[in-house]
Amino acid sequence: MVGKTLKSGELSESSIQKTVMQWANVHPLLRGFIIHIPNEGKRTSRYGKSLKDLGMRPGVADLFIAMPRHGFCGAWIELKSKNGVLSDAQKAFIRDMLDQHYFTKICRSIEDAIDTINWYCFKV
Numbered sequence: 001m002v003g004k005t006l007k008s009g010e011l012s013e014s015s016i017q018k019t020v021m022q023w024a025n026v027h028p029l030l031r032g033f034i035i036h037i038p039n040e041g042k043r044t045s046r047y048g049k050s051l052k053d054l055g056m057r058p059g060v061a062d063l064f065i066a067m068p069r070h071g072f073c074g075a076w077i078e079l080k081s082k083n084g085v086l087s088d089a090q091k092a093f094i095r096d097m098l099d100q101h102y103f104t105k106i107c108r109s110i111e112d113a114i115d116t117i118n119w120y121c122f123k124v
Contacts, residue, residue, distance in 0.1 A: 010081050010082040010083065011081060011082075011109070011110070012081055013062070013079050013080055013081050013084060016079050016081070016107075016109065016110050016113065017036070017062055017063070017079050019110045020063070020079070020110060020113045020114060020117070021034070021036070021063075023110075023114055024117065029121065029122075030065075030117070030121060033065060033066045033067050034063055034064070034065050034066075034117070035063065035064045035065075035066060036062060036063055036064075037060050037061075037062075037064065039056065039057075039058070039059075039060045057089075057093070058087075058089040058093075059087060059088075059089025059090040059091070059092055059093035060076075060093055061076035061077060061078040061090070061093060061094065061097070061104065062077060062078055062079045063076070063077040063079070063113075064076055064077075065077070065117065065120060065121065067120075067121060069103070069120050069121060070103065070120065071101075072101055072102055072103040073100065073101055073102050074102050074103070075102060075103040075104070075105070075120050076093075076094070076097050076102055076103070076104045076105075077104075077105050077106075077107055077113060077116060077117070078090060078094065078104070078105070078106045078107070079106075079107055079108075079113060080106055080107070080108050081108065082108050082109070084108070086106065094106075103120060
């Protein structure tokens with residue numbers, strides 16, 4: 001899958017994520033344990049307030065792996081394009097998850113994300 005590219009010619013974050021999830025969904029052990037929390041997108045202020053009241057937090061990483069491995073409680077993976085920049089809210093979220101002993105990783109390519117998931121889920 002090629003997917004959407006940016007002006008720079010690099011794959012977009014959404015293209016990286018879609019490809020990674022297509023890969024993950026063919027693995028029975030991973031299917032259902034890698035979760036995307038839909039936290040992106042533009043919203044009206046009223047809908048945004050409603051989501052915030054329901055517990056939405058800015059900066060939450062793109063993927064959560066609901067499996068304890070390597071002494072961690074679970075894993076959070078933030079997907080970025082090659083030159084994508086973390087927001088302050090994303091930096092704070094990653095710090096908070098590290099403090100709670102979750103594995104976190106910023107992945108900037110399909111290969112990096114798949115290698116990270118393979119290591120986290122399958123390496124002993």
